[in-house]
Amino acid sequence: MTTPAPPGPPGGPGADRRGAPIRVLVADDQDMVRTGFRFFLDAQPDITVVAEARDGEEAVELARRERPDVCLLDIRMPKLDGLEATRLLAGPDVTDPMRVVVVTTFDLDEYVYGALRGGACGFLLKDAGPTLLAEAVRAAAAGDSLVSPSVTVRLLKHVTAPTAADTAPRPAPVAPSAPLREPLTERELDVVRLVALGRTNAEIAAELYVSLSTVKTHLSSVQLKLSARNRVEIAAWAWQNGYA
Numbered sequence: 001m002t003t004p005a006p007p008g009p010p011g012g013p014g015a016d017r018r019g020a021p022i023r024v025l026v027a028d029d030q031d032m033v034r035t036g037f038r039f040f041l042d043a044q045p046d047i048t049v050v051a052e053a054r055d056g057e058e059a060v061e062l063a064r065r066e067r068p069d070v071c072l073l074d075i076r077m078p079k080l081d082g083l084e085a086t087r088l089l090a091g092p093d094v095t096d097p098m099r100v101v102v103v104t105t106f107d108l109d110e111y112v113y114g115a116l117r118g119g120a121c122g123f124l125l126k127d128a129g130p131t132l133l134a135e136a137v138r139a140a141a142a143g144d145s146l147v148s149p150s151v152t153v154r155l156l157k158h159v160t161a162p163t164a165a166d167t168a169p170r171p172a173p174v175a176p177s178a179p180l181r182e183p184l185t186e187r188e189l190d191v192v193r194l195v196a197l198g199r200t201n202a203e204i205a206a207e208l209y210v211s212l213s214t215v216k217t218h219l220s221s222v223q224l225k226l227s228a229r230n231r232v233e234i235a236a237w238a239w240q241n242g243y244a
Helices: 031-042 056-066 082-090 109-117 130-141 149-160 186-196 201-208 212-226 231-240
Strands: 022-027 047-053 070-073 099-104 122-125
Touching: 022 031, 022 056, 022 130, 031 047, 031 130, 047 056, 047 130, 056 070, 056 082, 070 082, 070 130, 082 099, 082 109, 099 109, 099 130, 109 122, 122 130, 186 201, 186 212, 186 231, 201 212, 212 231
Parallel strands: 022 047, 022 070, 070 099, 099 122
Antiparallel strands: none
C-alpha cells in the first residue's frame, strides 16, 4: 500500500526549493510506525511526508519515482531489507545518491556499519524520540548527518579499543588514518571532540557559543582535511587519535 504525493519540483534533493518543506519518504513494515512517523513529521512546519512504503522494494521504487529529500528506512523489511535498499539509493555506485536515514529498533553494530557503508547519512534508534527524528531529517536535508549519540559512542569505543581477549572479527575502521596534509585548528578540534560525543550541530553551536553556520563551516573544513565522508568518520578519527 503506497501513499505517494504529487511529484515535487524537478531536480530532486539539492534543487532550489527555498521555503519549501523537506520531502520525506517513510519505509517500515509496521503500519503503526509509519502512521506515527507521518503524524509527527507532518506536524512540523518544515517537513512533509510524501510517500510511505511497507517493504524495501516498494521503498526503492517510490524513492526513485518521487525523489524525496530524505528517505527514512527501517532495516528489517520484507522483500528487500533496509541495508540493501540504502545501498541501491545511496551507495557508492549510485550516480545521483539520495539522503537516507536508517531508523531501527535493532541496536546492532553490524547494522550501523552496514547502513553507513551503504551510504546512509544517519542512523537512529526508534526509541530516540520524535525530536531527534526531526533533527535527523533536517540534518540529512542540509547535507549533514546525525547518529544516535548512544550508538556513536559505543560503536566508536568498540572500533578503537579492542581487547586482547576479544577474538571476534571487527569491521575495519571507518576513518582515515593517514597523516594529515594540513593540521586541524584548535577550534576545529573543539568541534571534532563534540562530534565524537554525538552532539548535533545545534548543540555544538550552543556549547562553543558560535553560530550554526560557523559550525557547518568548521565541519566542512574538517571533512576536507581528514578526507572523511561523514561525521561518523570524523568521530572515529577523534577516537583513534585521542581527541575523545
